Amino acid sequence: MTDVKSKRLLGGPAFLTADRLHSAAIHLLRRLRVRDRESGVGPAQLSALSVLVLGGGPRSLGELAEAEQVRPPTMSRIVAGLVRAGLVRRGKTEDGRRVRLEATAKGTKILQEGRRRRVESLARAVSVLSDKEQQRLGELIDLLQQVIRNL
């Protein structure tokens, strides 16, 4: 039994850490989902909008779909909802097939308000921690981002 790779993974420390992390992420988002609903914009729309507002400028639909890890038809409908709500504007590009998607002023405002609300609850929970713990938490997130890149 020298199957170290798979065997160690299953019951090993990395597996246990992964399991706890997975569970924590689920519970975290489940709580924050409640605040999400106040914006009147669905979570997928809000997330796509955030790419346009915070991700540095306009994107094509395909780029948005990839950023959101979603298939083009799914993103097509998400964008349709955002356009219908007046949060995103479609524009033309040199390439007639591609669409240029850009947040409107209203979209930017709604996103920032929604983002503030969502993160507010979490920030309150974070600010209960001591300064030192908050700093350590910040470091955790660096590690977390590294893990996500490896995913």
Next chain:
Amino acid sequence: MTDVKSKRLLGGPAFLTADRLHSAAIHLLRRLRVRDRESGVGPAQLSALSVLVLGGGPRSLGELAEAEQVRPPTMSRIVAGLVRAGLVRRGKTEDGRRVRLEATAKGTKILQEGRRRRVESLARAVSVLSDKEQQRLGELIDLLQQVIRNL
């Protein structure tokens, strides 16, 4: 301007940390969702099933709904799907209004396999980190759990 509490929260370090954490959690779960699909069981069903399997025994529908932060009609349909798939069994209780929901052997097996698959990818990503980093990650997840309790 001595409104330290709310003003500091908005642009302050806790807010930034919360924002990064929120974003990281979203992206983490978005990646893992891909593995989830292999089980053929939807995410809400899988999550509800996990409460029955890992949460220590049978529950009523209302208890399940509360545990999953979902309204009773939603849980009613999730459970209907689980029963249809043979993963959960309904039983009677002394109180004729309540239902006793219990995972079947098949449900337990499916959940554990699904859980293994989901966490496997994450564990692989975690195991790329050095031993020291992994240890720190584990410690910092404790912090994360603390934050979630404060939510």
Next chain:
DNA sequence: GCAGAATTGTTAGCATAGCTAACTAAATTG
């Protein structure tokens, strides 16, 4: 003990979000 209130769950109907398959339109290539 029985009428009315409260509790538990389901059904119906609506919206969002995910997918694949099949289509249209535009650009690229041979």
Next chain:
DNA sequence: CAATTTAGTTAGCTATGCTAACAATTCTGC
């Protein structure tokens, strides 16, 4: 310039969320 490739949309399925309205059961007050 015909064939292929690329970008997006449309159609149709499933799953998940909600509220409103309903049914069944239990509890309460008299």
